[in-house]
Amino acid sequence: xxxxxxxxxxxxxxxxxxxxxxxxxxxxxxxxxxxxxxxxxxxxxxxxxxxxxxxxxxxxxxxxxxxxxxxxxxxxxxxxxxxxxxxxxxxxxxxxxxxxxxxxxxx
Amino acid sequence: xxxxxxxxxxxxxxxxxxxxxxxxxxxxxxxxxxxxxxxxxxxxxxxxxxxxxxxxxxxxxxxxxxxxxxxxxxxxxxxxxxxxxxxxxxxxxxxxxxxxxxxxxxxxxxxxxxxxxxxxxxxxxxxxxxxxxxxxxxxxxxxxxxxxxxxxxxxxxxxxxxxxxxxxxxxxxxxxxxxxxxxxxxxxxxxxxxxxxxxxxxxxxxxxxxxxxxxxxxxxxxxxxxxxxxxxxxxxxxxxxxxxxxxxxxxxxxxxxxxxxxxxxxxxxxxxxxxxxxxxxxxxxxxxxxxxxxxxxxxxxxxxxxxxxxxxxxxxxxxxxxxxxxxxxxxxxxxxxxxxxxxxxxxxxxxxxxxxxxxxxxxxxxxxxxxxxxxxxxxxxxxxxxxxxxxxxxxxxxxxxxxxxxxxxxxxxxxxxxxx
Numbered sequence: 307x308x309x310x311x312x313x314x315x316x317x318x319x320x321x322x323x324x325x326x327x328x329x330x331x332x333x334x335x336x337x338x339x340x341x342x343x344x345x346x347x348x349x350x351x352x353x354x355x356x357x358x359x360x361x362x363x364x365x366x367x368x369x370x371x372x373x374x375x376x377x378x379x380x381x382x383x384x385x386x387x388x389x390x391x392x393x394x395x396x397x398x399x400x401x402x403x404x405x406x407x408x409x410x411x412x413x
Numbered sequence: 414x415x416x417x418x419x420x421x422x423x424x425x426x427x428x429x430x431x432x433x434x435x436x437x438x439x440x441x442x443x444x445x446x447x448x449x450x451x452x453x454x455x456x457x458x459x460x461x462x463x464x465x466x467x468x469x470x471x472x473x474x475x476x477x478x479x480x481x482x483x484x485x486x487x488x489x490x491x492x493x494x495x496x497x498x499x500x501x502x503x504x505x506x507x508x509x510x511x512x513x514x515x516x517x518x519x520x521x522x523x524x525x526x527x528x529x530x531x532x533x534x535x536x537x538x539x540x541x542x543x544x545x546x547x548x549x550x551x552x553x554x555x556x557x558x559x560x561x562x563x564x565x566x567x568x569x570x571x572x573x574x575x576x577x578x579x580x581x582x583x584x585x586x587x588x589x590x591x592x593x594x595x596x597x598x599x600x601x602x603x604x605x606x607x608x609x610x611x612x613x614x615x616x617x618x619x620x621x622x623x624x625x626x627x628x629x630x631x632x633x634x635x636x637x638x639x640x641x642x643x644x645x646x647x648x649x650x651x652x653x654x655x656x657x658x659x660x661x662x663x664x665x666x667x668x669x670x671x672x673x674x675x676x677x678x679x680x681x682x683x684x685x686x687x688x689x690x691x692x693x694x695x696x697x698x699x700x701x702x703x704x705x706x707x708x709x710x711x712x713x714x715x716x717x718x719x720x721x722x723x724x725x726x727x728x729x730x731x732x733x734x735x736x737x738x739x740x741x742x743x744x745x746x747x748x749x750x751x752x753x754x755x756x757x758x759x760x761x762x763x764x765x766x767x768x769x770x771x772x773x774x775x776x777x778x779x780x781x782x783x784x785x786x787x788x789x790x791x792x793x794x795x796x797x798x799x800x801x802x803x804x805x806x807x808x809x810x811x812x813x814x815x816x817x818x819x820x821x822x823x824x825x826x827x828x829x830x831x832x833x
Contacts, residue, residue, distance in 0.1 A: 315447065318754070325761070344421040344778075
């Protein structure tokens with residue numbers, strides 16, 4: 307005959323093992339990328355600390371490059387003077403280099 | 414556990430340390446329930462107090478960062494307790510071989526990883542440096558040559574100044590005759606006082622962080638003093654309670670912009686900034702209790718290295734010291750039946766909570782923020798990751814200080830003023 311306290315202890319042990327297996331299965335099924343990402347050569351704790359916003363920097367650079375031509379065309383449409391256009395292009399290039407430099411700091 | 418943490422980027426990511434904490438606490442729950450539990454040490458209770466204080470800081474600080482920071486402390490408390498319950502000799506030998514394995518992997522993987530400093534698999538050279546130095550100290554204490562040699566070679570190739578200085582000091586100082594040791598300590602103290610100003614100036618001076626042996630002869634702190642000042646200012650603003658667990662990065666973002674690093678590079682100053690004098694006292698109580706029994710000096714190495722680095726945030730770098738601290742605890746009385754049941758229930762609750770948090774963090778890191786929202790209450794990161802205006806506004810309501818929202822502010826017009 308098992309005593310009630312012993313039964314409670316066995317239940318806790320079974321619950322602990324079941325919880326561990328359930329969490330493991332849920333992570334494996336729903337979020338396996340988190341583990342594979344951390345184990346991949348691209349994972350980098352130092353980068354996460356010194357460049358916590360790498361993704362945002364990357365997104366900003368991609369968005370800027372994507373809209374560069376459209377922005378230039380729009381500006382040229384309303385600014386016929388060569389001086390204005392040159393200044394615009396120079397500013398666009400310096401902004402591009404600044405964004406590239408910011409991303410480069412993450413490598 | 415150490416090898417797993419090391420191979421998963423040192424265990425730095427939130428999902429990794431939360432899930433490791435879940436595994437440790439659920440294992441402890443099963444062990445306590447089956448009668449393997451013993452009375453925990455003071456060091457364990459100090460860490461539990463620190464974890465509890467970190468969680469409690471959600472009452473005066475932001476909830477999300479406090480919930481994100483606490484599983485790391487839960488992992489550390491669980492590791493200390495597990496080491497206290499395991500047999501001392503086999504635990505320390507297994508720890509030594511685990512460290513040697515990590516160091517061997519680092520040496521063999523060197524040709525395939527970019528960068529001249531050894532850092533993989535921990536992915537932070539100073540963190541790997543502390544792991545390797547822990548291996549050397551352990552090997553000397555246990556008189557094992559082969560793992561000690563592997564660890565020593567790895568330690569040198571990390572070019573980690575803090576870890577190497579701490580390791581060398583802890584290898585030499587305890588073996589000096591008492592009189593010579595005292596004389597040397599006094600001489601160094603006088604020298605430190607005399608040279609304090611020029612040394613501090615050199616430490617604060619900016620210098621390029623060279624990635625080779627040259628860095629061993631430089632004194633520059635590579636911007637650490639700047640980060641320490643931010644931590645000091647935050648601590649000064651809330652001296653008793655601190656700004657709340659996990660709040661240093663947002664202070665740094667306010668001071669330095671979005672490119673600010675995520676750690677203050679000083680365990681003590683960051684703890685003071687985030688958890689105030691109470692949190693710092695709990696941390697010091699833990700270190701004092703652990704240092705008292707630590708004859709292998711692994712805790713001392715961690716205490717020295719973490720003063721000027723973020724090794725505490727890297728479970729792979731911190732776990733050797735914690736396991737050694739737990740193993741040093743003399744076997745205590747076996748818990749009584751009711752005490753064992755109480756501890757097992759508490760461990761089960763902590764394990765399940767850490768597991769759910771770890772699942773939420775894993776979903777967020779996997780790019781599934783909508784599913785992570787429910788598992789990470791009070792956290793604005795899943796809402797910010799949705800990239801929608803509704804998500805942005807929900808994030809603003811949950812935690813308007815979350816740096817991830819700052820990037821979206823120009824698109825969505827900024828967080829509305831509270832109360833509106």
